Amino acid sequence: MQLTEDQIYALAPDEASKKAGRDLANPAKWVSKGINEQALWGECQGSGSKPYQTQVDLSAIAFKCSCPSRKFPCKHGLGLMLFCARQPGLFTTSAMPAWVNDWINKRAEKEEKKVEKAAEKPVDENAQAKRQQAREQKVSAGIAELLVWIKDIVRGGILTIPEKTPAYWDNMARRMVDAQASGLAGMVRNLAATNFWNEGWQSGFMDKLLQLYLVAEGYNNIQNIDPDLQQDLRTTIGFTTNQEELRAQTGVRDTWLVIGKESRDEQQLTIEQNWLYGLKTNSYALVLQFTVKGQIPPLAFSPGMYLDATLVYFPSTVPYRAIVKDYNIIRQTDTAAVQTFTGWQQVAGYETALNSRLPFRSEMPVVVTSLTPVYYQKQWWLQDSEGCLCKISAAYNNIWQLVAISGGDPVTITVIGKENEYRPLGVWHQNNYKSI
């Protein structure tokens, strides 16, 4: 098995599962166990008369367990993987028992059926075009209202904006939902989420307001712009892209390193962001997963994991968001292949190029080499070998771990942010990538 303990812990749905899984990473708990290239399995003696049958598909990190837990992965799955990571010598390579074999075969069959089903599905193109036209009309109407609303804000001045009631923001966000522009609704909510207690909130607020204006006004002129940029606008507004069509494309095959993972809950939905870095193509990608409570996310990635995968980017002037077409977890490869940015000047140049193509883009990670955390003017910065400094985001709370790892020496760090403020996602330490 390729995963380290940290990577396994990163798969846990919550702290309680981590703890329970850790308690089960004990030889005494497992009646039987085994491993081969495809799967890891074991029978764990629980409180019932029969032991729970726990199995892990190692090629794609998928779990199945006969326990009644609704958590995913359950403590038995985590415990089994931790046990294997800690004491691999106790797991002998053997043929899969029938219950594991059945599950692995079913998974393969299911994948095949999915592909066939997608191919067979008839599409009523006329109805689809009508639906699309109706939606575009609704979006245009919504955007017209949004532009009036934005103009009202700048006419009156933003000085009194902090006094606005939640209903002020909520009404416009709802209006955008009615207009089937969920992306714009999210941007309005994000405006409302500005921390008005912070000194200098005005600049951040205006950044967001202008991005919103740029997207809304851009949509009004969508016919006159580049097709990729059109797609960016549509995606930002909330038009979905057919993932089956994407999946049919060739994609980018590479060795991808998972450089960061973060989850957040938004309106009963868990949004998981997985940032990937392609070692050979020197490209970055964001893989999003949306799950409702109790639903099993199809991908289980953790930072530091290496994947031999094909990713397909969503059409964009700045290809960034992607789907995983196929993947296999592989052993750590030579990290010398990582082509990093050598300093902040280079990062600024790269970001300028991106901004010139897509001014309303979201923050993207970059791997920068030779950065040293330094304390200057009562705050932490990352200094490159040329002496250039960028602030570490005040919200970043693992600063001491980063400083301890660095010891005052330059390290290679993955950061995400823009302009002169960044948040570290991970660091290379003793040839290992570590999420921090």
Add this chain to the structure above:
Amino acid sequence: MKAWESIINTAMLGTDKPTPAIADLPEEVVVIANAIDAAATLDKEERYLQKAVVVYNYRQSGFVPFQKNDLPVNKAAEETKLYCTPVAAGVLNTILDEENDQLLQLWLNQCYKAGRLLLPEALPAVLEKAQKDIALRPVVIECSGNRGIWLSKMNPAWNWFCTLADEELWQTGTPAQRAEVLKCLRKNEPVKALEWLQQTWEQENAAGKLELLKAMKVKSNIDDLPWLESLLNEKGQKVKDEALHLLKSIPGSSVIKQYEDLLSQSVSLKKEKALLGLTTKTSIQVKLPPVVDESIYKSGIEKLSGPKSTVTDENYVIYQLISSVPPTFWEKQFEVAPVQVVEYFEKHAPAMVPALANAAAKFEQKNWVPFFLGQSMFYPDFVAMLSAREQEKYLLKALSNDPQNTIAHAIRINDEWGTEFAVAALLKMANWPYEYNRGFFTRYISLIPVGALNHIENITSQQANLQTTWDKTRNHLINLLSLKQQTLKAFNA
């Protein structure tokens, strides 16, 4: 950036006020700004928004990192010791997740003994722990290496790394630090500690005097007597009480002499001829003299035994006095060896035997202890005075008579229990799983030896209804013991 400031200023006041002038904008965007101004279809809000969008993208695209080449180099010194192994680091991570300070202490002690260091990435979490738990600090400092010292200089919360010399700390430290320094010095150089305290005594306030006096309890001895006696004239009552408390622990002090005088008048060994002078009949007579100096009652001796007590007031006073004088007093008083003193008391004044045992414990008379061990009564204060082997034997004996009381005293021991006693105690604890719960074992895991793991699966509750609860506690205990075992293996493999 001036143009952006201008955009924000307009945003603050609204577009009814003057909007950014072309002169305020960067040269590179002037052409676009002019085109926007020239567009007749745009109203003033749209003009402002479009120019603002251009400046916004100009700002984010034209970002120039701030450069500062003269920042002082601040690097951690190279380590001279090796880091701990990845296996040991993994165990530490699990212990930190488990939030068990006992196991953390064990891990750090093992790391220190092995001459290894914490991995840098684990330092912040361990330093945070030691910030809250002072007892961990010395060993954390040892295991943190140069990286830890370097790190601590940057975080004021970790300034406990920079340890000043004892004398400097004594002169300039906080009251708690000074008391700690005095306590440490007292262990190694009691006379010097006394000198230090005498030098600053007059400058100390009442609270400080009290705390520092408490530190003098360590290795209190006859050399302290003249000074301690003088403290009985101090103004503060609490200081006087503490001085008296210390004097009561030093044989030869005025208060102990006073007790001994009174005891020599109250307890006497009578030898009478019996059977026509063929045998000698020995008895102990216990009676207070008709007039007792009232000052002894002000020194902490209670005059009345209490309304519900079955002991007479006179016997109660004598019991307290016997507890308060060194047992060697009786060797001189009765002119016999310690073993006979105990025998006499057992035979002729059995009610006073516990008082004699208390005195042996209080004055740490180890040679007296064996004479009490065979008695049915359990003397918990003796446990700490016994060797590991004797301790286990004594506790095992007590456990069968009074398990809960024995366990309550056994958890006060600093050293790990012997496996035999631990297993016996766990067998008893299995019957009280609500009392000996997960929290109990989390707190006292340092006492339970890893050897108990071999027996623990067979330890069950005698009451079927408690078995499920005990099972859960036992699983927790197994996990803690496994971590303990992994820690020991990681450093002693």
